[in-house]
Amino acid sequence: MKKLKALVAAGLAVAMLVGCGSDSGTSGKTFTFASELDIKNLDSSDADDGMSFNAMHACIDGLMGLDKDGKITEALAEKVDVSDDGLTYTFHLRDAKWSNGDAVTANDFVYAWQRIMKKNGNYAYMLGSDGAALVGADEILAKMDNKQDITQADLDKMGVKATDEKTLEVKITRKISYFKELMTFPCYYPINQKFCEEKGDQYAKSAENVLSCGAFVMKTWKPGNKATYEKNKDYWNADAVKIDNLVMNLVQEPKAAATNFEGGKNDFAPINSDLVDKYKDDDSYQTFNEGYLFYLSLNFKTKELANANVRKALSLAINREDFTANILKDGSKAARGFIPAELSTGPDGKDFRDTAATFTAYDTTKAQEALDAGLKELGVSSIKLRLTYGTDESPMDQLATYLQNSFSKLKGLEIEMVATTKQDRIYTKQKNGDYDICCTRWGPDYGDPTTYLNLLLTNNSNNYGKYTSSAFDGKMDQAKQASDDTQRWTYLQEAEKIAMDDYAYIPVFEKGTAVLQNTKVSGLVHKPVGVPYTFTYVDIAE
Template sequence: MKRKKLISCILAASLLASSSLVGCGQKTGDKGGDTSAAKVDKEQYINCNLGAEPKTLDPSKGTDIYAAWILAETMEGLTRLEQEDGKDVVKAAGAEKWEHNEDGTVWKFYLRDYNWSDGKKVTAEDFIYSVKRTLDPKTGAPYANLLYVIKNGAAINEGKAPLDSLGMKALDEKTLEITLESPCPYFFQITYNKTFVPQRKDIVEKYGDKYGAEPDTMVYCGPFNIKSWTHNSEMVLEKSDKYWDKKSVKLEKVNMKIIKDESAAYNSLYSGSLDLGGVSKKEWIEKFDKTGKFNNLQGYKPGASYIFFNTKDKLFKNANVRKAFSIGVTRDDLCDVIFKGRQKPAYGWVPPTVLVNDKEFRAEADEPIKNLIKENQDPKELLSKGLKELGMDPDPSKLTVTFLQAGTDQWFRTYAEYLQEMYKKTLGITLKTEYVEWPVFQKKTDEGKFELASMSMSGDYNDPNTFFDGFISATAYVPTFWKNEEYDKLTTEAQNIMDVAKRLDNYKKAEKILLYDDAVIAPTGFPTRNTYVYKYVKNLMTPLFGTTELKYTYTDGRSK
């Protein structure tokens, strides 16, 4: 297992839209963080819906987007992802400036003077310790492979090199030098990722396995600290008086509620208990529009929803079986009926808006699943072929398969019931469903205790690699247990070459292997968002990549 902002499939519905607001790169209110000329409410707070309980806030071990958002607000890494004129911009944060050599293989980051929440200085060694801890195979960090771009990062994580061989060193207390394995076209785009937040060795060692499980097991260096965490109910953040740029932070408190039920979230938004939220149901959209109280943010999110298969399973180890289950998905109807048009059918893996330099990948590449459908008009026939190859009864009507769902509320049940009817019609099988909560879902899939399941993914940075690296056999974080040497070669090569045309060609070939040749996953939809934000909320940044930025947010006119 490795890393990624993995989330339950409900992201593609609406609840995660209301919590993460990862999306189309828009911003409400005025530009930047300067509110000196603005009127602001006396009480500065905002109410959000986190959507689900984070599994852990340990920066080395967290995989879900819920933890990623919290860490973005409470930790200050080397850089922060912000927006200017609607475009994502990597801004100075813990590092006030940086430089690199001619080929981009050696970077120097010059840290500013800033402190942890307990008053101690943040140092270059805190960054080195954090990266070493994430790469240490004993940690079992799901985000480790993002750091493979650093010299000896992969070798360390695979147990082939000592920690001290890592290409990072402190030139002094405030100067961090990072040497890469080779030129990396997306390195700077990952410096705002949580893998580059500092960690305190004394705190980690003091709390051990409890680190990141409760607010008092951590120290913070970002705009906010965690004041309280009522599990499965609410997390409260408060403005940090130790933050280096506290003058730019207007919010005194951020109340992150954990509301899983869609109707409850809509009602909370409508009543004003939430200040922003994603909305997918037509009747609610009309209701919110009529109020005239909201700004409506719309557009693609850089993510994808998908069904994935356990290739170790006796049934899904067969490629033709997997292909049948992929083309048996009625994507257009699924996106319309279940996701209420808030997803667009996915016949490829990389979503719209993802670029290779200035080229949009989706505009340059074929859609592999459309080709698979074109060549296999009858999914049931393809399934029978796969069953024969396995020495099983070729009659699909005698086949029962269990679908693992990452939630227990009504949305998940409606989704599962749709898939049951869909697969009965397209494949003739019986689909049973096992409903579990998100942490249990992660554990069962990690351990291979499932046949097929569904999930969503949000990209970490604007490059196709963020979607392809999850299936590299040595570091895979999507638990399909699949290996393909050609795929590994194509994707790892693309990580280390600067030629745009070559990179694009490699990723096209990799996508074909993933979806057409081996059908390891079945993408179902590319999420869009329809997020309503009360007009009194100002300076809410929602970058295309990363998470919502609340550092500069404030409210003006809440009581009107």
């Protein structure tokens, strides 16, 4: 595709003079990142989606971060001391500034972590035993569950304390081998208390209402359109930042993103399966593991889905290999269990998925047999189930259509399609239990199997389908209490088996991503865990 390469080169030449794209109004090196998704939120107490994490991390650092090779390293923490029993972490902060000139202090973390609990933010549970296991956090979460007021005295008992302006002491209830990695996640980011309280309800709702202590300073943000950033001259690691401007083109359909890439207006553009054949032989084409597991959430309050044979029939009816290879064509892989490949490595140095069992299969004969058995147990000749999906979260529409076709081949099963938006899917239908089968996904917050398995705990706030198993909960509790890493790993694999044998969720595929990236661009760090992209080290060759 010589024509494409020539266009990209020409567009880049223009970009080097006036920024990337003639409408950017910037000068110097500009990297333009296209996204099919919008930025929903820049408040670390509320944000819960990957694109918001990308936008937030561009301008805010955590205690820990990633180096240019994607490995965990110190960020706002210059040094970390860990007690002999592994239950106390002392973070010594480096000299760093917010973009209003204030110093970043240990209290910025205390305030942020207390605030997410006061607000009962989407990731508040990550401070409890399902995440960082802070002392006192589970007690606060229990009060939330019981609709009790949270007092400042409750918050002060939580295991996070500023011993001085530059020292943060964190006490946890159990040893966590991946604790430092947790500290890269946005729900643990700092917030400048004075600035936040001055802005009130408008905090983090616009570019002028968010502060930076990261690689870039947000200059403009027009939801549904574009966000622009400039290099933060006061960033503690400013020498590592090679570009002058970062532009995020938001809510760009893949075809439009690819067209803009050809015209030099995008340096990075995700594309969908419809475009793969067109670009797959070009040097700009790349695929990689995105990290998301796409799966079916089943509502156990739906009488028909409370039947194990009906759930088994649904899983056996899905040809995952065909869907990923012939429909998506973007590097996605058929799911073999609820823990994706390339997520976590066990004490034996092997990937979790490589040593765990495979729980998915395609067999239409056995699927029909299971459904027939389920219908007999229910005392009916047929059932009707709703299949809910978001039309604005690609490739959910492709998945839903494929599933409808697959399920409709089963005699005695009728599928009603319920098309909606991602926001409505999650915050209305799933949270209120108004669904039967829901196409959903989960991106790992950290590199450990519990980031997925915790979703199935009886009291987990994201367990919308209300799956409950004392055997599963007990096995997860054993894993929490295990002092030996090998034994813990065994408990986690046993827990996954319990849930998958129950068809608690139905895993479908591990999402791959096909993208076009300017061949002169280097240093974009992608991780299938936590914040998807780190822009700090991006460079563009002259």
